[in-house]
Amino acid sequence: MSRAALLVLADGRFPAGGHAHSGGAEAAVKAGRINGAASLEDFCRGRLNTAGLVSAALAAAAALGVDPALLDSAADARTPSPALRVAARRLGRQLMRAARATWPSGELDALARAFPKGAHQPVVLGLVARAAGLGPEDAAYCSAYESVSGPATATVRLLSLDPFDATGVLARLAPELDVVARAAADAARNVVDAGVDALPSASAPLLEIGAQAHAAWAVRLFAS
Amino acid sequence: MHLDHTHDGASAVSADARRPDGSRRALRIGLGGPVGSGKTATVAALCRALRDELSLAVVTNDIYTREDAEFLLREAVLPPERITAVETGACPHTAIRDDISANLEAVEDLEDEVGPLDLILVESGGDNLTATFSKGLVDAQIFVIDVAGGDDIPRKGGPGVTTADLLVVNKTDLAPYVGSDLARMAADAKAQRAELPVVFQSLRTEAGVTAVAEWVRERLAAWTA
Ligand SMILES: Nc1nc2c(ncn2[C@@H]2O[C@H](COP(=O)(O)OP(=O)(O)OP(=O)(O)O)[C@@H](O)[C@H]2O)c(=O)[nH]1
Ligand SMILES: [Mg+2]
Numbered sequence: 179m180s181r182a183a184l185l186v187l188a189d190g191r192f193p194a195g196g197h198a199h200s201g202g203a204e205a206a207v208k209a210g211r212i213n214g215a216a217s218l219e220d221f222c223r224g225r226l227n228t229a230g231l232v233s234a235a236l237a238a239a240a241a242l243g244v245d246p247a248l249l250d251s252a253a254d255a256r257t258p259s260p261a262l263r264v265a266a267r268r269l270g271r272q273l274m275r276a277a278r279a280t281w282p283s284g285e286l287d288a289l290a291r292a293f294p295k296g297a298h299q300p301v302v303l304g305l306v307a308r309a310a311g312l313g314p315e316d317a318a319y320c321s322a323y324e325s326v327s328g329p330a331t332a333t334v335r336l337l338s339l340d341p342f343d344a345t346g347v348l349a350r351l352a353p354e355l356d357v358v359a360r361a362a363a364d365a366a367r368n369v370v371d372a373g374v375d376a377l378p379s380a381s382a383p384l385l386e387i388g389a390q391a392h393a394a395w396a397v398r399l400f401a402s
Numbered sequence: 403m404h405l406d407h408t409h410d411g412a413s414a415v416s417a418d419a420r421r422p423d424g425s426r427r428a429l430r431i432g433l434g435g436p437v438g439s440g441k442t443a444t445v446a447a448l449c450r451a452l453r454d455e456l457s458l459a460v461v462t463n464d465i466y467t468r469e470d471a472e473f474l475l476r477e478a479v480l481p482p483e484r485i486t487a488v489e490t491g492a493c494p495h496t497a498i499r500d501d502i503s504a505n506l507e508a509v510e511d512l513e514d515e516v517g518p519l520d521l522i523l524v525e526s527g528g529d530n531l532t533a534t535f536s537k538g539l540v541d542a543q544i545f546v547i548d549v550a551g552g553d554d555i556p557r558k559g560g561p562g563v564t565t566a567d568l569l570v571v572n573k574t575d576l577a578p579y580v581g582s583d584l585a586r587m588a589a590d591a592k593a594q595r596a597e598l599p600v601v602f603q604s605l606r607t608e609a610g611v612t613a614v615a616e617w618v619r620e621r622l623a624a625w626t627a
Contacts, residue, residue, distance in 0.1 A: 193501035198491030272503035335492050399466050401489035401504075 195272030200332030205388030230325030238366035240304025253298035271296030283309035432535035437528030447611035494527030531560035
């Protein structure tokens with residue numbers, strides 16, 4: 179196992195389709211809820227502690243070896259918006275493709291066969307971390323970081339926000355990312371005994387509603 | 403049935419020529435080039451020229467709308483289930499070169515759902531002169547420029563003009579109106595591309611897409627040989 183594999187997996191240029199998704203930022207920009215660095219930070223903090231925490235825990239549980247099919251249903255139950263479920267499965271399928279070429283593994287092949295149109299992205303991410311020799315904490319970090327790096331990058335494109343300001347937002351969120359990743363990994367370890375109901379189920383209604391509205395727009399830059 | 407110890411390549415690495423069931427996948431040809439040069443018009447003309455002899459599908463990569471796909475649907479160049487639009491997150495060159503996952507998914511879904519296919523045309527959203535397709539996504543690429551975009555584009559070169567398997571200089575009918583020197587464009591293209599082919603075409607004339615369609619047939623013959 180190599181810890182550096184985490185850098186490869188968490189790199190924003192890892193070719194797994196994320197560049198076409200804004201993590202809800204496009205809808206929030208249009209609604210005026212993100213209009214600069216300060217409101218981007220608020221948005222990211224909210225997403226980190228809700229959707230970010232849930233996906234980090236799912237990823238950590240998958241990395242621990244919890245049955246991915248159970249985790250996938252748990253992810254469905256925690257994602258009320260059909261548009262977000264579609265996006266999560268699409269990204270899961272795209273990550274699966276990149277990962278099978280990068281870290282070939284029997285477990286990934288089995289999941290690809292069980293979910294040919296894609297399992298939820300955090301579940302795939304956890305299994306990919308496992309295939310790369312990484313642990314549950316690593317998977318949680320990667321997922322939690324993605325939950326804020328996606329909207330930050332998208333906002334640079336959407337608002338022509340100064341890229342240094344966007345990166346500053348991510349740096350300021352780092353201590354909170356530590357807390358969320360640790361909480362997610364703890365929750366995942368509980369799943370081993372207590373089942374998937376031990377996973378967090380924090381949710382952000384505006385992210386869900388915004389995603390539904392966004393999916394119906396005729397003109398948009400991002401797929402979600 | 404697949405065995406656990408094999409990493410059945412085709413669905414993992416999509417440059418493989420075989421699909422998971424062992425059959426040969428479709429030839430994939432990318433069309434790139436600046437905004438408005440005539441990529442969609444060329445795709446539409448190719449579909450009309452080839453659809454009676456080949457099983458065809460199209461993937462479009464629009465920047466922020468579904469206009470290219472909707473144009474092809476409206477023109478009814480192919481049945482709707484053979485046309486897929488990919489969303490590119492404001493970065494068309496990323497979706498065709500740096501992170502091709504969404505496009506690979508689209509071509510594979512087309513083969514699964516309407517296959518077997520002989521040929522899939524992948525149109526990039528209009529971009530700049532450096533946009534090229536990844537070899538993991540397409541087997542050959544056509545770069546489409548037009549005479550109205552300035553007759554110095556072949557001289558400027560860039561990865562698209564210099565390295566594309568076929569350079570198409572479109573809208574030659576407009577040359578007299580915009581003062582473009584076709585002979586100079588041909589000489590510059592020759593200097594940039596050496597032996598790589600160049601086609602001058604106008605889709606507003608009788609010959610239309612004939613030369614490009616012939617080039618596609620040759621690529622397909624080589625692919626299935
Ligand atoms: N005069 C003339 N017009 C052409 C020709 N080919 C295409 N056009 C016109 O040029 C315009 C742009 O063509 P498209 O095919 O949409 O160009 P495109 O490269 O797909 O454009 P984007 O996808 O927006 O980058 C349309 O109005 C076409 O009808 C040609 O050979 N001659
Ligand atoms: Mg077009």
